[in-house]
Amino acid sequence: MTNEESEADSAPLMPPLPPQQPRPPQRSESRSPQSHTPLTPPEPPAQPDPQTSHEPPSPPEPPATHEPPVVHVSHTIPEAVIDGADDADVVAAPDLSGFTKAALHADATAHGSSMHRRRMSAEHIARIRRKRRRRRILIAVGVLLLALIAYIAYIGWSAIKVKNAVTQALQGATSAQNAINSGDPSAIAGAVGQLSQGIDAAWNETSSPAWAPLEWIPYFGGDVATARDTIDILHDVSTDALPGLARAASTLKLDSISVKDSTVSMPGLAASAPDLAQAASSLNEAKVELNNLSRPHIGQLADALDKARSGFDTIAGTVDVFSRIAQTAPSMLDLNNQDERTYLVIAQNNAELRPTGGLPGSWGTLTAKGGKLTLSGFVPETDLPLLKEPVSEEDSEELGLFGPNLTLKPHDVNFTPDYPRAAKIASDMWKKAKGQQVDGVIMIDPVLLQNLLAVTGGFTSNGVTFDGTNTVKLLLHDSYFQHLTPNEQDALFSMVAHDAFMHVLSASNGQSVALIKAVMNSVNDGHLYVWSASGDEQVHISGTAISGELETKPAEPTASVYFSDGTQGKMDWYLDRTVTAERVASPDGDEGSERYTLHVTMRNTLAASEVDSLPAYVSGEGMSERDASIKPGEIVTMVYVYAPAEGRMTGWKLPGDAKFDMLTTHKELTVAAKKVTLKPGESYSFDVTVAASPKGSGAGLTVRQTPRIDGKPSVQWISSKKDDQ
Secondary structure (H helix, E strand, C coil): CCHHHHHHHHCCCCCCCCCCCCCCCCCHHHCCHHHCCCCCCCCCCCCCCCCCCCCCCCCCCCCCCCCCCCCCCCCCCCCEECCCCCCCCCEECCCCCCCCHHHHHHHHHHCCCCCCCCCCCHHHHHHHHHHHHHHHHHHHHHHHHHHHHHHHHHHHHHHHHHHHHHHHHHHHHHHHHHHHHHCCHHHHHHHHHHHHHHHHHHHHHHCCHHHHHHHHCCCCHHHHHHHHHHHHHHHHHHHHCHHHHHHHHHHCCHHHCEEECCEEECCCHHHHHHHHHHHHHHHHHHHHHHHCCCCCCCHHHHHHHHHHHHHHHHHHHHHHHHHHHHHHHHHHCCCCCCCCEEEEEEEEECCCCCCCCCEEEEEEEEEEECCEEEECCCEEHHHCCCCCCCCCCCCHHHHHHHCCCCCCCHHHHHHCCCHHHHHHHHHHHHHHHHCCCCCEEEEECHHHHHHHHHHHCCEEECCEEECCCCHHHHHHCHHHHCCCCHHHHHHHHHHHHHHHHHHHHHCCCCCHHHHHHHHHHHHHCCCEEEEECCHHHHHHHCCCHHHCCCCCCCCCCEEEEEEEECCCCCHHHHEEEEEEEEEECCCCCCCCCCEEEEEEEEEECCCHHHHHHCCHHHHCCCCCCCCCCCCCCCEEEEEEEECCCCCEEEEEECHHHCCCCEEEEECCEEEEEEEEEECCCCEEEEEEEEECCHHHCCCCEEEEECCCCCCCCCEEEECCCHHHC
């Protein structure tokens, strides 16, 4: 390297600045020269000794083709105080002569850096972007997880509140039913309040938007939707029905209803009618909606909803009955002493079956005036004059199913299971026989009398005590072994029916609530039917169990099995019969029409050894209308199976591949009829599968049969969900 080159490399980057002129004096506090540290330029790198170094000298630096490097200098440049200056604020420019190109290059080499700006590769940039993207994703996932945990915690807490609220509502429903049974107005109001509070609390939770996403969960989302829909329906009831029910409870004091000295008193009944009607309407609508909901998959939820529905149905049925009573009883019993009423009362003999219960053996009248009830003496149906002409024409369906005597002979008026039709025929027959126009017809049987005597206590008639445990057996079995003539037997039955009814009317003081409960239980099992000749009253009776009418509403599927004696005796005391049903799968393409199989079993419980001891009046032997081929001890029964309204029979299985004797229709209902003869100890069973109308999808199936005499229910409800069986 030449001396010229060395001198060039060591030359300053820029010539020294000219001496700075003194500045005007400034405030001494603005800057302190002692606070600055003079900037000392770095020492130039040591040059190798050419005498001792064996390395060849470094070639000269190539001329730079790029912009000179940027030298970053602190924004505050120390200033040197000029020696000899009187003012400390007068400073000289800093000495930059030490910042040579060679010094800067050596410093950069020593620190492993480059004076050139490095450019990142595309891969390096993509890697940085991926890291940033992953970091953002992780942050988002973390936030979502925290939100999900918070949501799950909230839903769990809310679900616990719903469970507690539903439990409270169920307790309120049970308490309400018990309070109604006890007739305590304050207890009814408290129970209704508890029920309403529980429903409202549950609805406040499930109506929250936070519950809506739960319905999107596969498989279980439908369960959440069902639960929310159930609570929505019950909330409507809480809003529309329960307030009126509470008002009605305070107006109608059940514990003040009484039957004293044959006089019925129902204070507040008429005044409570509007509230009861509103409550009943809301409850009945909700009942249909609840039955149309799908059953949840979760067992505990399904069980809870089933309990809620069951309790709800009970309350709805009770309120409906009281609503109808409130709208009909004041006029039908002439509680306001404005219009005296007279009713035909028929006591049925269940030992000789008819579809509505039994042979219409005893006929009498009941008069109501100002609430006071007067019962005339009963007469056997055999005392009624024989008619030469029917009181009305039978249609072709009735002729084919029940024969020509339905409207001609008093003991055949209830060959039809349609009670309003049977009652109208009986009313016309009574008018033709006695010349008396009645305002309605009431049918009772020994089971009703026994249920009422269980409340009022027994009585003695003709030296025999009848009570709440033995009345059915005494009237339908024991009395036939007293060696009485048929006329004496009929007279005894009529007398006991009259005495029992009068005893109930006079001995029920202070037991009104228990009496009402006994009547309602009897009505539900078909032991009491009422028909009114007044259209305004009958419209409120229609659709209830006490109406005894055929169910023709497709939205409320009902299948019925009716039994009618063909023995011409009193052998049905020995007939044991059961009717059960189960939900069965519908074939593909028929999902909207739910199917059920009815199982019918009949058995003659009479032992062969007892046949010879039977009175002829019981076995039917020698009766004028008896088929001569029937042997003593045999039970002959006509069985009628009715399919649901707008439904059909899809199949049946009878012993030995037998077929029904008749397939026809009655009041637009499909009917199958079969005559069955049973020898002593013999049984007969068959199955019938029916399809309900799609209009009744989800409502289940009500199965009804001719009222039983053994205390077992005559009506059962089958769920439309096969899992419920």
